[in-house]
Amino acid sequence: MIVKRNELTWFERLYLPALIGGLKVTTRHFLNTLTTKTPVTQQYPEEPTRVLPGYRGAPYLVRDQDGATKCVSCQLCEFVCPPKAIRITPPGPTGKPADRTNAEKMPEEFEINMLRCIFCGLCQEVCPEEAIFLKSDFSLTGLARSEMIYDKDKLLALGGTHPGIQKWKHKLDEAKEQETFPVKV
Amino acid sequence: MAWLDSLTPQTQFVFFTLLKIACVLGLLLTLVAYAVLAERKVSALIQDRVGPNRVNLPLIGSIPFLGQFLTKLGFWHPLVDGVKSFIKEDFTPGHVRKIYFWLAPAISLVPAFLVIAVIPFGSTLGAQKMVIADLNVGILYTFGIVSLGVYGVVLAGYAANSKFPFLGGIRASAQMISYEIAMGMSVIPVFLVVGDLNLGKIIEHQAQNGWNVLPLFGGGFSAQSLLLVPCGVISFVIFFISALAETNRLPFDMAESESELVSGYHTEYSSMKFGMFFIGEYANMFAGAAMMTTLFFGGWTLPFFGLDVAPVAGEWWKGLLHIGIFMGKMLAFMFTFMWIRWMLPRFRYDQLMDLGWRRMIPLALANIILTAGVLALTNR
Numbered sequence: 258m259i260v261k262r263n264e265l266t267w268f269e270r271l272y273l274p275a276l277i278g279g280l281k282v283t284t285r286h287f288l289n290t291l292t293t294k295t296p297v298t299q300q301y302p303e304e305p306t307r308v309l310p311g312y313r314g315a316p317y318l319v320r321d322q323d324g325a326t327k328c329v330s331c332q333l334c335e336f337v338c339p340p341k342a343i344r345i346t347p348p349g350p351t352g353k354p355a356d357r358t359n360a361e362k363m364p365e366e367f368e369i370n371m372l373r374c375i376f377c378g379l380c381q382e383v384c385p386e387e388a389i390f391l392k393s394d395f396s397l398t399g400l401a402r403s404e405m406i407y408d409k410d411k412l413l414a415l416g417g418t419h420p421g422i423q424k425w426k427h428k429l430d431e432a433k434e435q436e437t438f439p440v441k442v
Numbered sequence: 443m444a445w446l447d448s449l450t451p452q453t454q455f456v457f458f459t460l461l462k463i464a465c466v467l468g469l470l471l472t473l474v475a476y477a478v479l480a481e482r483k484v485s486a487l488i489q490d491r492v493g494p495n496r497v498n499l500p501l502i503g504s505i506p507f508l509g510q511f512l513t514k515l516g517f518w519h520p521l522v523d524g525v526k527s528f529i530k531e532d533f534t535p536g537h538v539r540k541i542y543f544w545l546a547p548a549i550s551l552v553p554a555f556l557v558i559a560v561i562p563f564g565s566t567l568g569a570q571k572m573v574i575a576d577l578n579v580g581i582l583y584t585f586g587i588v589s590l591g592v593y594g595v596v597l598a599g600y601a602a603n604s605k606f607p608f609l610g611g612i613r614a615s616a617q618m619i620s621y622e623i624a625m626g627m628s629v630i631p632v633f634l635v636v637g638d639l640n641l642g643k644i645i646e647h648q649a650q651n652g653w654n655v656l657p658l659f660g661g662g663f664s665a666q667s668l669l670l671v672p673c674g675v676i677s678f679v680i681f682f683i684s685a686l687a688e689t690n691r692l693p694f695d696m697a698e699s700e701s702e703l704v705s706g707y708h709t710e711y712s713s714m715k716f717g718m719f720f721i722g723e724y725a726n727m728f729a730g731a732a733m734m735t736t737l738f739f740g741g742w743t744l745p746f747f748g749l750d751v752a753p754v755a756g757e758w759w760k761g762l763l764h765i766g767i768f769m770g771k772m773l774a775f776m777f778t779f780m781w782i783r784w785m786l787p788r789f790r791y792d793q794l795m796d797l798g799w800r801r802m803i804p805l806a807l808a809n810i811i812l813t814a815g816v817l818a819l820t821n822r
Contacts, residue, residue, distance in 0.1 A: 275786075276786070279785035279786055280785060283488050283785045286488050286489070286490055287484075287488050287781075289490070290487045290488075290491075295490075296490050296491050297490045297491065298486075298491045300492065300495075
């Protein structure tokens with residue numbers, strides 16, 4: 258396709274129409290912003306920001322609908338983490354048992370170094386228990402590097418409960434269906 | 443004031459000149475600082491933004507209404523910007539030409555201040571004329587000094603010894619030299635009409651015969667004043683465009699053009715050396731605005747309420763009012779500069795040269811002939 262380029266008239270070549278057009282646009286914006294006071298600026302610390310669903314913020318551990326730790330200390334997230342920000346201490350043979358049914362163990366300690374974390378979301382993707390999620394927090398601050406290493410308690414507190422996805426409840430329902438398997442009439 | 447009268451006239455002259463220099467320089471630097479703030483606020487408003495509104499001073503900020511208002515206005519930002527530019531690291535890159543690198547900011551700063559010396563910024567205050575140096579060849583002096591301003595930019599580009607500043611310096615030199623010609627030619631009609639090079643006399647003439655840009659009021663209608671209107675308008679438009687080019691403002695900011703040359707001739711500068719370029723640039727804008735006010739818009743005069751004559755003894759309020767009128771006109775031009783910055787895109791380099799050499803210089807020449815013809819025909 259060939260775009261036809263019209264020759265500019267002598268009036269247009271005086272720059273005047275362009276000048277007047279620009280004058281109109283800038284005047285309109287200037288007066289609008291001055292009088293109606295609706296600038297597009299979002300004044301961040303005062304006005305809270307809206308984070309859209311699916312935003313990849315800081316990774317936190319979540320509890321299930323009963324308030325129990327979902328993480329089973331499988332260490333998949335630790336292995337997959339590209340910047341090696343996650344460090345999990347498994348309970349070992351003598352450690353505390355898991356605080357929920359359907360799980361053998363829970364981590365003794367679970368640390369995420371938020372200074373190393375790159376918020377890629379691989380931990381969330383790899384987790385078989387749906388125990389770690391990238392939440393909407395994006396502005397993490399601390400006065401020392403040690404403050405930026407979040408431990409298990411802090412991660413669980415920040416993550417909160419996550420009753421939306423109940424993997425083991427669905428598994429239980431499936432198991433119950435299996436018990437009465439052929440009966441479906 | 444008895445001790446003042448006891449001084450010799452020479453000592454009095456020196457005293458008052460120093461006083462005027464101190465006042466004008468102090469005021470100019472304050473205005474420059476707040477012009478930067480105004481630039482940021484105006485651009486913010488034109489782009490539907492809020493603009494600087496953060497800095498809050500401890501004591502003044504707690505005054506109920508005023509403190510918050512000043513913060514919202516960004517009133518303290520120039521103060522903080524100044525402090526910041528002083529305490530930043532003054533880094534001199536290893537590859538620069540040291541002597542010129544140190545010299546360039548000063549050379550770009552000084553001419554801008556020197557131009558202000560001949561501008562009559564008010565009528566009289568007491569017995570003192572409100573102009574630092576009442577030169578008979580004021581306008582020649584101005585053009586001489588303004589043409590020095592380009593050396594700061596060129597020297598900075600050369601001293602930085604790297605490609606972007608060098609390109610910026612080259613562009614600036616070509617641009618400022620070509621537009622200087624158009625600028626110089628555009629004011630010749632003014633002097634043909636006025637018949638004097640003293641800026642004070644030019645204002646007096648405008649008070650009697652109407653402003654040079656529109657010489658209709660004052661002296662009353664006549665064939666001559668009607669015929670001189672197009673001359674004045676063309677003169678002013680050429681002068682205004684040249685002033686934009688001379689002060690490196692958009693749409694002619696070839697020397698800086700952030701999108702092409704990082705920041706042009708002052709890329710390698712930091713801290714207060716960069717600050718000096720910045721102050722120089724804005725002081726140049728003020729000088730340009732003051733020149734336009736003086737040459738085309740009647741300086742400190744207004745054509746009504748008897749504000750176009752110098753105050754007689756005792757009318758000190760009128761003297762102050764004249765200074766206010768001058769400032770108002772100058773600030774209106776500053777606002778126009780800022781406004782135009784967000785109105786027009788940057789010219790391409792060849793378009794800039796084309797506009798300067800092939801459009802404005804012939805037009806300015808034709809305007810001189812036209813004005814001379816009008817003056818000759820109407821038997822001046």
